[in-house]
Amino acid sequence: MKALANAGAPHGTVVIANEQTKGRGRLGREWASTADKGIWMSVLLRPDIHPSRVQSITLAAAVAVCRAIEPVLAEKPGIKWPNDILVAGRKACGILTELSAEVEKVAWVIVGMGLNTHFKPDDFPEELRSKATSLSQHLVRGAVLDRTWLAAEILNQFEPVYEGFVRNGPEAMLAEWKERSVTLGKRVELIHGQETVPALALDVGEDGRLVVQLEDGSTREVFSGEISLRYE
Numbered sequence: 082m083k084a085l086a087n088a089g090a091p092h093g094t095v096v097i098a099n100e101q102t103k104g105r106g107r108l109g110r111e112w113a114s115t116a117d118k119g120i121w122m123s124v125l126l127r128p129d130i131h132p133s134r135v136q137s138i139t140l141a142a143a144v145a146v147c148r149a150i151e152p153v154l155a156e157k158p159g160i161k162w163p164n165d166i167l168v169a170g171r172k173a174c175g176i177l178t179e180l181s182a183e184v185e186k187v188a189w190v191i192v193g194m195g196l197n198t199h200f201k202p203d204d205f206p207e208e209l210r211s212k213a214t215s216l217s218q219h220l221v222r223g224a225v226l227d228r229t230w231l232a233a234e235i236l237n238q239f240e241p242v243y244e245g246f247v248r249n250g251p252e253a254m255l256a257e258w259k260e261r262s263v264t265l266g267k268r269v270e271l272i273h274g275q276e277t278v279p280a281l282a283l284d285v286g287e288d289g290r291l292v293v294q295l296e297d298g299s300t301r302e303v304f305s306g307e308i309s310l311r312y313e
């Protein structure tokens with residue numbers, strides 16, 4: 082997708098793969114993208130926004146994914162800051178946002194979404210089985226999970242959330258994100274290299290930064306590229 086973006090592909094270009102051999106998540110982590118078992122999709126955007134606002138597009142994508150998958154699930158999906166969708170407390174989807182920008186202008190943004198749809202528990206590596214899940218394990222009775230339909234539904238939900246954010250600001254999107262959050266109000270650990278700092282997750286700002294309260298009572302804003310998050 083980066084090659085398409087740099088070659089001038091238009092806003093709204095979508096690439097969907099049946100399999101990824103080099104799928105990756107945030108901070109370069111490997112992401113299992115097995116054939117026929119998920120939705121591996123990237124969307125190219127060319128928003129007229131300041132680069133500091135791009136992180137909020139990740140939040141908008143998370144809201145859209147939750148809207149799309151919620152009707153077929155027996156459990157309500159939740160959002161773990163900054164980019165994970167959890168079902169029954171385990172990760173079902175990851176969202177990765179990348180951009181090319183100058184100081185004041187965004188050239189392009191790529192929103193990558195990896196959604197586990199048809200994995201069985203033993204399809205995951207053993208070390209991930211307690212952390213990862215798949216939509217097929219949580220369907221409401223009688224639901225049929227069609228990947229083509231679901232990919233289209235995610236895009237249908239993403240468009241109004243994204244357009245509302247760009248035109249009107251992040252308020253409405255952020256309100257829904259916060260309602261769906263499984264992070265806010267929780268005790269967390271901020272992990273940066275070998276340093277681990279305990280904190281309380283308080284809020285998410287308009288730029289997508291997480292606002293936390295440290296043990297000394299002070300507050301700090303953290304950006305997703307700066308730290309990893311672990312629940313206590």
